[in-house]
Amino acid sequence: MDNKQVNEQSYRERVYKIVREIPVGRVMTYGQIAEILGEGYTPRTVGYVMHAADTEKIPWQRVINSQGACSTGKMTMPVNIQQKILEDEGVGFNEKGRCDLKTYLWSPNGFPSEEEVQPSLFGSP
DNA sequence: AACTTGACGAGGG
DNA sequence: CCCCTCGCCAAGT
Numbered sequence: 001m002d003n004k005q006v007n008e009q010s011y012r013e014r015v016y017k018i019v020r021e022i023p024v025g026r027v028m029t030y031g032q033i034a035e036i037l038g039e040g041y042t043p044r045t046v047g048y049v050m051h052a053a054d055t056e057k058i059p060w061q062r063v064i065n066s067q068g069a070c071s072t073g074k075m076t077m078p079v080n081i082q083q084k085i086l087e088d089e090g091v092g093f094n095e096k097g098r099c100d101l102k103t104y105l106w107s108p109n110g111f112p113s114e115e116e117v118q119p120s121l122f123g124s125p
Numbered sequence: 126a127a128c129t130t131g132a133c134g135a136g137g138g
Numbered sequence: 139c140c141c142c143t144c145g146c147c148a149a150g151t
Binding site: 040041043044045049052 | 149
Binding site for chain 2: 043045046047048049050051053060063064066082
């Protein structure tokens with residue numbers, strides 16, 4: 001096997017690997033994924049990899065920006081279908097199109113955040 | 126090989 | 139709270 005080929009594919013694969021691990025009803029941010037992968041990864045590049053992702057095989061909709069909002073609807077996707085799918089998975093959004101990251105943000109096993117994610121109630125005005 | 130673009134993020138006004 | 143600017147790095151042209 002060509003190590004070169006593997007190494008090049010790995011750039012995207014490492015991102016996809018994490019995205020596939022996000023459970024239903026939870027989300028991750030581009031910056032968080034970039035942070036976990038570290039070297040050579042930035043929120044920008046993670047986003048780049050995501051837009052190239054196979055929407056049939058990867059739960060791309062569970063990756064949103066740090067504001068808790070969907071950044072899609074600019075190119076390929078008609079509008080923010082992403083939000084609709086997430087709402088269907090149980091993620092609540094407010095009128096401004098933002099969800100509560102405190103509640104829905106997910107961290108993969110082995111990557112504990114400083115603050116534990118509390119299942120707090122959503123919907124406080 | 127160089128320039129431009131882009132599912133972003135943090136900071137400042 | 140909203141808007142603008144800069145930085146960041148892979149891929150496409």
